[in-house]
Amino acid sequence: MAKVIGAIVVDEEHCKGCEVCVVACPTQVIGMTDRVNSKGYHIAYMETPESCTGCANCAIVCPDGVITVYKMKKEA
Amino acid sequence: MDIKDIIKPENLVYKKTDHMTDKVLSYCPGCGHGTAHRILMEVIDEMGVRADTIGVAPVGCSVLAYDFMNIDMQGAAHGRAPAVATGIKRCWPDKFVFTYQGDGDLAAIGTAETIHACNRGENITILFINNGIYGMTGGQMAPTTLEGMRTTTSPYGRDLESMGNPIKITELIANLPGVHYVTRQAVHTPRYVRRTKKAIFKAFDIQKNKKGLSFVEIVSNCNSGWKMTPNQSNIWMEDNMFPYYPLGDIKVDGKIINE
Structure with a gap:
């Protein structure tokens, strides 16, 4: 059965660390890094x-x- | 499977539209303005009317909207965006003209311009971002501030006796005959963002068919003005703003919807 798998790419310099995406994710994929970008976020x-x-x-x-999303089918 | 195998141009699902410039938005982290800007630009992108669209930027947090939206824009004096948009639309009736205003701009200093532009039924689209506070100047009380809400100029909460009632300008405008479409939406969760995008689509469609003025209110957060984290402010907005400013269509096809 084909399963869909996705990936996100975050533009690290422009992310402001607001965490709105963290609660919006239905599968709890997103977390926040300990390191910060040049603005301190x-x-x-x-x-x-x-x-x-x-x-x-x-x-x-x-x-x-800042988030770009990719998706493809995965043969399980 | 490696992530590098997924991240390929042919697998792209979503990326920021090129109708937004690459400038870093001047808004606070988690502010609804950024989302509202982006979905507005997505609508223009999907309609393919970039060359035929003229936006009018307000005064307020979104005063630099012309820096972020990669289309033709015009700045207006504080509150006068609907008047400027009227002029542009009458010069070029075939262009899409929209204004993007906050509550301090549209519901306070620009009340007269807003109401008269709506009453004349100018064939423009007004986007109204309502966050119940004057964000840019440091969180003062706005006409849309809720009862009991603390701001820097109402530190004990808004008192209705001395400060008056929060204005429901959207309902007020819906009563004017020149207005064809009035709706109130939000942009804090994916579900509401999708709905708002549909509403903006409809608003531009009405403008295309020259049916009259379309008015989209977006209830938004102001986490720095409300002194909360972005997610806290979104929850506070659901609990406090939505009961007073209920979401949904208020006027469709020139007829007020009675709940």
């Missing part, structure tokens, strides 16, 4: 990349539009 990243379905909910609510 923590950056969103994929904590559990295997659960990402590429639904793009995080990218839709991201106020700064």
